[in-house]
Amino acid sequence: MLTILFDGIAYGMLLFVLACGLAVTLGLMNFVNLAHGSFAMAGGYVALVVVNDMGWPFSLGLVAAFVSAAALGALLERTLYVHVYNKSHLDQVLFTIGLVFMSVAAVDYVMGSQQQFIRIPAALQGQFDVFGIGMSKYRLLIIAICGVITIALQLALLSTRFGSQLRASVDDQRVARGLGVNVGVVFAVTFALGSGLAGLGGALGAEILGLDPIFPLKYMIYFLIVVTVGGSSSITAPFFASILLGIGDVAGKYYVPKLGAFVIYTIMIIVLIIRPQGLFAHGRAR
Amino acid sequence: MSSVSRPLSAEIASRLITRARWSPLEIAFWIAAFATIYLFPEHHLILTEIVIWGLFALSIDLILGYAGIISLGQAAFFGFGAYVAGLLAKHGIMTEPVLALIASGLAAAVLGFLTSFLVLRGSDLTRLMVTLGVALVLRELANRFPQITGGADGLQGVTIDPVLGQFRFDLYGYTAYVYSLIVLFVLFVIARRIVRSPFGLSLVAIKGNPLRSAAVGIAVNWRLVAIYTIAAAYAGIAGALLTQTTAFASLEGFAFDRSADGLLVLIIGGTGYLYGGLIGALIFRFAHDYLASITPQYWQFWIGLILVIIVLVGRERIGSWLDPVRTLADRIGAWRASRRPRALGATPEGGGQP
Amino acid sequence: MTLVLETRALEKRFGGIVAANQVSLRLEKGARHALIGPNGAGKTTVINLLTGVLRPSSGEILLDGKEITNVEPHDRVRLGMARTFQINQLFADLTPIETLGLAISERLGTGTHWWRTVGSRAGVVDEIAELLERFRLVDVMQERTAILPYGKQRLLEIALAFACRPRVLLLDEPAAGVPDAERQEILATIASLPTDVTVLLIEHDMDIVFSFADRISVLVNGEMLVEGTVDEVSHDPRVRAVYLGEAFDG
Structure with missing residues (x-):
């Protein structure tokens, strides 16, 4: 029982790191980016290659995942995404579905379609037994890393200059420009950071979520749930939504395996009907 | 009130009639479509597929092109119709294909009606999520009850009786194609009637300005429920057609890819004039074949690239390759409109159309 | 005379801000009533409350003596109440023929007919x-409405409300931004409305108010300051204070 809770929290925190970039682009910038999972997949595969094939240590693999996904994010943002920010939601949907299809086929071509795993150092395998609760060392690491990232993000958003620039840009681009904020750069950096975190999450999560070319499609709905169910008023809302989703999914699959993901989808639909702005939104109208 | 000039009324009437009348181009389109039965007998299987894609895209056009509802889950109704048709045939509940097709459409309509209330509230994003979610839930259900649906293996052992008890489905797909094409035509005529009616006009109005629509007395939500239900029936019939012509139904019917591809098909052909889905299906199918012949497993990459390019270039501009055709159609329409009243001697100035 | 439109202690709060405070209006059949007030006084809020775009925080709205406070906006139109918008709210993709045909079909209750073509009914x-x-x-x-010049769009805005053949018509600054030539046309058309139609006019332009209205309500900071005949209101010292330096000086 407590093990499920523990696994659920680890899973939820992982989802948060994967989805927090989307929480900003979709939740705050109101850009429907269905291709967010592609960046996570990119990070995952980079880590896979450098760790398994090139023999880098696991920690460096994670760094490589973050850097490469962030670089890819920055590149695509500057060359492609900027042209789509101001288009209709339908255009954004079509554009990002296109990117998903391309990434799925491209990874399939380069890496093959089978599921692959990143080699994890022996020190991280096995589990601790604390008061009879089996806690996997690896999941503990996930919780630690994701916890640090969450706190850092919250601090960065609230108390750094860049954080306030981002909040201003999201609130009203014109006003922000008037205040001397370079909105384009702010968005690009944010996008790159979000993609980088997704990449990191993809690498960290390869062990739990698996890594195969249809990753972006398989988890798209989960990322979207985190953002829409959580609501987009702050970074804490998607965080709580992630944890709830993580626990709910793990518990659902454990107790009612027959229904599988059915429970999660149904809960999502119900939440969206009752609270279209999200569970934790503070009535901020969009 | 009595000061209205009779010629003006006559001209307005003729404009409104022209709006609803079949243009020569449309008639030519359908003659060509039916001619393919005899012109390409060896391609009936592919043509049937195109018809089904066209019907599916038409259902998306009804909600997106006319009512402005973005959906990523139209496959929910396609898959549902496909399974209903398959189960009806497999268990011998309703063996005559036309009746079973209608039943499948009605079943999908009921599902559409029930889920329509989910898309009334909220933004584009909420609608995306909810439509996507409904399709996922159905797929998950179908997957988890293999004793009914056959699960991941699909619904096996479906046999389809002859259409109307007369026309047996043959190996070459002749019956299947003629049957599908007639179904498409009938449903197209109905859709065309709908979008040119006051009801159809009110949908375009709602899409453009829901606030004002309510202010002229339109019950906005009920109109959206109605068109969503109708579109669900269309998608369900498309799914049922697939089952009946292939004697097989599978989880693929619910897949996200189907919803996304349906959207792509519609976008290629253009939204909001009904032919977009049909023309898009034709192009999509040939593009698919061509791309698959270059890189068999990875044709999805090129489909994705097409989507990205369409958006970056601009859908309006992509759709504009049809503009010369539309302008021609308008000209012909205007010319005919100007002739009609003149022949009646009602409007001397009837020809003043740009 | 019979009361056609009445509000009782209507209130609307947005968070801590009171946009309409204890607003009570009484319009008799055939009234030509003007609602005036400085910018931000809450005039448009009142119209939005009357038409159902906004729901009041408290208070009641009555049409022909029947409470309609919670009636949907489109149902209020069916009950005979139509409005124009201060900022044009039109159907960009429809032509004027289609726009008006749509409104007339809806009024006649044929808007749900999917088997007819538009305008196939006699009289439409x-x-x-x-x-x-x-x-x-x-x-x-x-022409598509989207490409019409502003003046024409404004005329269509008014025409669309007329197409609903209302018994109560709410006009939100109908002449705002209209070129002079068409302005006279709009005002003349409004003036020529049948006398049994009740009109509530929201307006900034005092010339229009004085030439059109027989009663005036003055709204300030969401509250009804004065209500009376044109003469009473124009000589009221409080109103003069609010409008100091504006039209009342002349």
């Missing part, structure tokens, strides 16, 4: 023609 076409002529829209009747 004549009514479209009559409105197009009255509002000088004949020359643009087949």
Whole structure:
């Protein structure tokens, strides 16, 4: 029982790191980016290659995942995404579905379609037994890393200059420009950071979520749930939504395996009907 | 009130009639479509597929092109119709294909009606999520009850009786194609009637300005429920057609890819004039074949690239390759409109159309 | 005379801000009533409450003595209440013919008919023609609304409300931004409304108010300051204080 809770929290925190970039682009910038999972997949595969094939240590693999996904994010943002920010939601949907299809086929071509795993150092395998609760060392690491990232993000958003620039840009681009904020750069950096975190999450999560070319499609709905169910008023809302989703999914699959993901989808639909702005939104109208 | 000039009324009437009348181009389109039965007998299987894609895209056009509802889950109704048709045939509940097709459409309509209330509230994003979610839930259900649906293996052992008890489905797909094409035509005529009616006009109005629509007395939500239900029936019939012509139904019917591809098909052909889905299906199918012949497993990459390019270039501009055709159609329409009243001697100035 | 439209202690709060405070209005049948007040006084809030776009925080709205406080906006139109918008709210993709045909179909209850073509009912076409002529829209009747010049759009805005054949008409600054030539046309058309139609006019331009209204309500900071005849209101010292330096000086 407590093990499920523990696994659920680890899973939820992982989802948060994967989805927090989307929480900003979709939740705050109101850009429907269905291709967010592609960046996570990119990070995952980079880590896979450098760790398994090139023999880098696991920690460096994670760094490589973050850097490469962030670089890819920055590149695509500057060359492609900027042209789509101001288009209709339908255009954004079509554009990002296109990117998903391309990434799925491209990874399939380069890496093959089978599921692959990143080699994890022996020190991280096995589990601790604390008061009879089996806690996997690896999941503990996930919780630690994701916890640090969450706190850092919250601090960065609230108390750094860049954080306030981002909040201003999201609130009203014109006003922000008037205040001397370079909105384009702010968005690009944010996008790159979000993609980088997704990449990191993809690498960290390869062990739990698996890594195969249809990753972006398989988890798209989960990322979207985190953002829409959580609501987009702050970074804490998607965080709580992630944890709830993580626990709910793990518990659902454990107790009612027959229904599988059915429970999660149904809960999502119900939440969206009752609270279209999200569970934790503070009535901020969009 | 009595000061209205009779010629003006006559001209307005003729404009409104022209709006609803079949243009020569449309008639030519359908003659060509039916001619393919005899012109390409060896391609009936592919043509049937195109018809089904066209019907599916038409259902998306009804909600997106006319009512402005973005959906990523139209496959929910396609898959549902496909399974209903398959189960009806497999268990011998309703063996005559036309009746079973209608039943499948009605079943999908009921599902559409029930889920329509989910898309009334909220933004584009909420609608995306909810439509996507409904399709996922159905797929998950179908997957988890293999004793009914056959699960991941699909619904096996479906046999389809002859259409109307007369026309047996043959190996070459002749019956299947003629049957599908007639179904498409009938449903197209109905859709065309709908979008040119006051009801159809009110949908375009709602899409453009829901606030004002309510202010002229339109019950906005009920109109959206109605068109969503109708579109669900269309998608369900498309799914049922697939089952009946292939004697097989599978989880693929619910897949996200189907919803996304349906959207792509519609976008290629253009939204909001009904032919977009049909023309898009034709192009999509040939593009698919061509791309698959270059890189068999990875044709999805090129489909994705097409989507990205369409958006970056601009859908309006992509759709504009049809503009010369539309302008021609308008000209012909205007010319005919100007002739009609003149022949009646009602409007001397009837020809003043740009 | 019979009361057609009445509000009782209508209130609307947005968070801590009170946009309408204890607003009570009484319009008799055939009234020509003007609602005036400085910018931000809450005039448009009142219209939005009357038409159901907004729901009041408290208070009641009555139409013909029946409470309609919680009636949906489109149902209020069916009950005979129509409005125009201060900022044009039109159907960009429809032509004036289609726009007016739509409103007339809805009024006749044929808006849900999916098997007919628009305008196939007798009388609809004549009514479209009559409105197009009255509002000088004949020359643009087949253009998409989105590409019409502003003046024409404004005329269509008013024509659309007329197409609903309301018994109560709410006009939100109908002449705002209209070129002089068409302005006179709009005012003349409004003035020529049948006398049994009740009109509530929201307006900034005092010339229009004085020439049109027989009673005036003055709204300030969401509260009803004064209500009375044109004469009473224009001589009221409080109103003069609010409008100091504006039209009342003259």
